[in-house]
Amino acid sequence: MSGRRSHLPPWRGKWVGDGFVDLCFLTIFHKPHQKPNSVPSMEKLKSVIPETLKQKITKSATDDLHSTSSSLLHFFQTLPLFHQMVRDLTDPEIALCGKNKEAALEAKGKGNECFSKGDYSSALHFYSQALRIAPLDVEDKGKNLVAMLYLNRASSLHKLGFFLESLRDCSRALIVSPAYAKAWFWRAKANSSLGNHEDAISDLNVSLKIETSLSGKRQIESELNKLLDQSRLRSNAMEKPNNEISELAGLLFYCQRLQSWPCSSSVYERLQMDLQCVSTTTKGRGMVSSTDIPLASLIHKEDPYAAILLKHCRETHCAFCFNELPADTVPCVSCSIPVYCSLKCQVQAGGQDFPKCMHWAAVLPSDVVLAGRILVKHIEQQSSGGVDPKIHGILDLCQNYGQLSPETKLEFHVYSIILLHCLQQFYASNLPSNSAMTSEIIMLLSKIRVNSMAVVRMKYSDGKQPLDYDVTSSVEQVQVAQAVYCGGSLFNHSCLPNVHAYFLSRTLFIRATENVAAGSELELSYGPQVGEWDCSERRRFLEDRYSFICQCSGCAQLNLSDLVHTGYRCIKPNCFGVVLNSCVAKYEQEKLKHFKGPNSLQGYYGISKDDDSCEKFVHPHLIFVSCGILKEYMVSDDNIGRVARHIFEQTDYRHCFEPGCCLSCGSSCDIRASQKTIAGAEIYIQRLQDAVASGEIATNLITDALKSIDILRIVLHPFNKRIAEVEDNIAQAFCLIGELQAALDHCQASIEILETLYGENHIVIGNELIKLASIRHSMGHKSAANDTSRMVSIFSRYYGSHADIIFPHLRYLKREASSLV
Numbered sequence: 001m002s003g004r005r006s007h008l009p010p011w012r013g014k015w016v017g018d019g020f021v022d023l024c025f026l027t028i029f030h031k032p033h034q035k036p037n038s039v040p041s042m043e044k045l046k047s048v049i050p051e052t053l054k055q056k057i058t059k060s061a062t063d064d065l066h067s068t069s070s071s072l073l074h075f076f077q078t079l080p081l082f083h084q085m086v087r088d089l090t091d092p093e094i095a096l097c098g099k100n101k102e103a104a105l106e107a108k109g110k111g112n113e114c115f116s117k118g119d120y121s122s123a124l125h126f127y128s129q130a131l132r133i134a135p136l137d138v139e140d141k142g143k144n145l146v147a148m149l150y151l152n153r154a155s156s157l158h159k160l161g162f163f164l165e166s167l168r169d170c171s172r173a174l175i176v177s178p179a180y181a182k183a184w185f186w187r188a189k190a191n192s193s194l195g196n197h198e199d200a201i202s203d204l205n206v207s208l209k210i211e212t213s214l215s216g217k218r219q220i221e222s223e224l225n226k227l228l229d230q231s232r233l234r235s236n237a238m239e240k241p242n243n244e245i246s247e248l249a250g251l252l253f254y255c256q257r258l259q260s261w262p263c264s265s266s267v268y269e270r271l272q273m274d275l276q277c278v279s280t281t282t283k284g285r286g287m288v289s290s291t292d293i294p295l296a297s298l299i300h301k302e303d304p305y306a307a308i309l310l311k312h313c314r315e316t317h318c319a320f321c322f323n324e325l326p327a328d329t330v331p332c333v334s335c336s337i338p339v340y341c342s343l344k345c346q347v348q349a350g351g352q353d354f355p356k357c358m359h360w361a362a363v364l365p366s367d368v369v370l371a372g373r374i375l376v377k378h379i380e381q382q383s384s385g386g387v388d389p390k391i392h393g394i395l396d397l398c399q400n401y402g403q404l405s406p407e408t409k410l411e412f413h414v415y416s417i418i419l420l421h422c423l424q425q426f427y428a429s430n431l432p433s434n435s436a437m438t439s440e441i442i443m444l445l446s447k448i449r450v451n452s453m454a455v456v457r458m459k460y461s462d463g464k465q466p467l468d469y470d471v472t473s474s475v476e477q478v479q480v481a482q483a484v485y486c487g488g489s490l491f492n493h494s495c496l497p498n499v500h501a502y503f504l505s506r507t508l509f510i511r512a513t514e515n516v517a518a519g520s521e522l523e524l525s526y527g528p529q530v531g532e533w534d535c536s537e538r539r540r541f542l543e544d545r546y547s548f549i550c551q552c553s554g555c556a557q558l559n560l561s562d563l564v565h566t567g568y569r570c571i572k573p574n575c576f577g578v579v580l581n582s583c584v585a586k587y588e589q590e591k592l593k594h595f596k597g598p599n600s601l602q603g604y605y606g607i608s609k610d611d612d613s614c615e616k617f618v619h620p621h622l623i624f625v626s627c628g629i630l631k632e633y634m635v636s637d638d639n640i641g642r643v644a645r646h647i648f649e650q651t652d653y654r655h656c657f658e659p660g661c662c663l664s665c666g667s668s669c670d671i672r673a674s675q676k677t678i679a680g681a682e683i684y685i686q687r688l689q690d691a692v693a694s695g696e697i698a699t700n701l702i703t704d705a706l707k708s709i710d711i712l713r714i715v716l717h718p719f720n721k722r723i724a725e726v727e728d729n730i731a732q733a734f735c736l737i738g739e740l741q742a743a744l745d746h747c748q749a750s751i752e753i754l755e756t757l758y759g760e761n762h763i764v765i766g767n768e769l770i771k772l773a774s775i776r777h778s779m780g781h782k783s784a785a786n787d788t789s790r791m792v793s794i795f796s797r798y799y800g801s802h803a804d805i806i807f808p809h810l811r812y813l814k815r816e817a818s819s820l821v
């Protein structure tokens with residue numbers, strides 16, 4: 001789920017969390033080999049809608065939809081601009097997504113040129129481009145063009161040392177043209193390079209039989225003799241390797257290399273949870289378990305109802321399984337847009353695609369395309385079941401149309417009419433162009449907005465392969481696809497989630513990250529979490545993006561993290577109290593106003609009553625309000641306990657959140673002056689960040705940043721998140737110049753703050769421990785093994801047996817840790 005882009009620096013193992021996707025209207029896909037198509041002028045279309053109609057639409061509620069969509073439909077039907085736009089979107093002649101023999105031949109020619117110059121990676125690029133646009137049934141020089149392109153690419157791959165990829169491409173060429181002697185020959189070479197000598201010999205024998213030219217036959221014979229000599233030399237007793245490298249075996253090999261599903265048998269971990277969908281008091285439906293759930297249990301697994309790859313990932317990720325593309329991509333058979341990692345994905349995608357790959361599917365925003373896919377799936381399911389394929393109430397999911405922004409309401413109206421007209425080309429009888437159908441699509445778009453999930457992948461932003469791990473590797477979650485999971489949509493959001501969602505291939509997995517008592521609600525995070533942002537930021541984000549006011553426990557209760565996250569330090573030297581800015585103070589004061597007493601929270605999140613009638617949360621860093629007095633959960637004498645006591649040892653808690661006043665001793669602090677001081681310090685920190693990004697670090701930049709963090713420590717509360725971020729920047733800079741002890745100290749300082757903000761078992765801490773362990777390991781410290789075991793336990797909590805698949809670093813670090821012990 002997308003979540004807002006965190007302000008953490010790129011190397012931080014940052015956690016965007018689970019989130020639902022945002023809308024990205026009007027982003028246009030330009031194909032690499034052709035000029036960008038004319039952009040459908042959505043803004044222009046919106047601008048010609050009469051003002052009164054616009055007003056009506058932007059103020060509409062669900063009940064008004066028939067009337068508003070009828071008026072807009074009527075207006076568009078008489079508007080030439082609208083018809084022109086629909087024509088542009090649907091006309092295969094105008095569209096850029098069609099196959100194109102001339103362009104394919106041109107790209108092939110460029111590939112051949114590069115190949116003959118020995119520039120095999122450019123040749124690979126041009127052949128892949130040509131494959132994408134080559135029509136399936138055309139010939140070039142008496143041979144099938146697609147088969148030729150596969151073969152040419154196979155030769156480039158072979159030259160580059162990608163033998164398995166080369167083998168697969170030869171097999172693909174042979175599927176298209178089985179009597180292609182050269183393809184058998186190159187397949188033999190790939191098999192031979194992979195050590196599959198018997199397969200290589202058998203391929204050469206086939207090639208020899210088919211080849212007609214004398215020179216060709218001679219070349220094959222010479223290769224065959226070489227291989228036969230080699231195999232005679234090998235002992236007869238040698239075990240025969242498994243030579244059956246089929247497309248499927250190739251796929252499995254790739255999955256192993258890419259650390260992706262479905263190669264691992266652990267994927268078949270069983271679901272044993274008995275979950276129920278119940279009605280909650282404040283959040284609509286929600287999921288609960290009828291039994292106690294131990295932490296790390298897999299509680300839900302689901303394939304998407306519909307899913308689409310995001311535009312920016314079209315060149316890098318498979319359009320079906322969403323995994324990273326290998327070098328030997330497989331194009332779509334009907335159009336030039338999607339590419340797949342294998343024939344298997346290509347075939348599977350065929351079942352979920354539109355009847356014909358259409359230009360509009362490449363141009364319209366992902367929400368709209370997803371709505372189109374859902375409509376088509378619905379129509380086809382109904383028709384195949386012999387049911388009248390009338391569209392009504394597609395997907396039993398909630399929607400928040402009434403709470404959408406005026407601009408979004410207008411866009412939903414416009415897009416639903418455009419989508420309807422695009423789909424009518426194929427489904428005119430099921431999709432009448434009327435207000436009922438338009439309202440139905442608006443509802444569908446509203447459901448997608450609230451319920452669709454962002455499918456994410458881990459990205460190593462320093463560009464290194466996961467297994468080439470070193471201390472500066474960074475792990476980041478990036479969104480690659482958007483999908484609707486009907487079951488997954490029933491999990492509500494909490495800023496203190498007790499379950500965690502992640503993806504392997506297209507499959508959604510949800511796992512409990514703590515022990516959850518029977519009957520407690522199971523809630524994941526749609527992005528914001530306690531520790532990541534303060535309460536005001538989280539609520540604003542959820543309201544803007546998903547149009548609901550968060551009613552979770554993290555937002556309803558006081559917690560230490562929210563108070564100190566952006567807090568300032570008290571001016572008294574020995575006071576550990578926190579000073580809040582006006583925005584945070586307002587939100588925290590608000591919580592107290594709405595506090596209805598401890599009983600209102602019964603039954604949530606495993607709260608239990610202890611002897612002196614105080615409510616306890618399972619989250620150790622939570623401070624809670626109970627029985628009319630403020631009391632901290634943490635009674636220990638550590639930092640958290642000290643801060644908590646200072647903050648809450650006051651009687652009149654209802655008025656304690658005065659902005660600019662220390663919550664502990666009441667001293668007033670000049671926040672404006674503090675902000676000015678911070679702005680001065682931030683200049684040097686930014687310079688260091690820029691230097692880190694460029695990889696060139698002068699020591700004076702580190703010295704300046706160290707002075708700046710000292711200044712920050714004077715004005716900001718010791719647990720303010722900004723200090724953790726800057727400590728992290730400095731640690732990275734020290735890493736880059738090889739001063740590992742200093743890097744270690746700053747990395748530890750950063751983690752200490754993050755543990756206070758998130759809790760020590762949070763996945764963010766797991767990500768940070770990757771860095772700590774790697775620094776310690778580079779220094780030969782035995783304690784790296786402790787970091788690793790802590791990290792492994794955190795990752796297991798969030799990913800169970802899938803942790804090693806998602807974080808290949810874990811395997812590396814585990815191996816290194818065992819070598820230290």
Ligand SMILES: C[S@@+](CC[C@H](N)C(=O)[O-])C[C@H]1O[C@@H](n2cnc3c(N)ncnc32)[C@H](O)[C@@H]1O
Binds near residue numbers: 285492550551
């Ligand atoms: C993906 S749906 C979750 C299932 C939904 N409750 C239902 O009845 O179908 C998201 C919607 O649930 C509600 N919701 C989820 N988490 C919430 C929270 N923490 N506070 C308030 N409403 C929430 C909001 O209406 C939100 O738009």
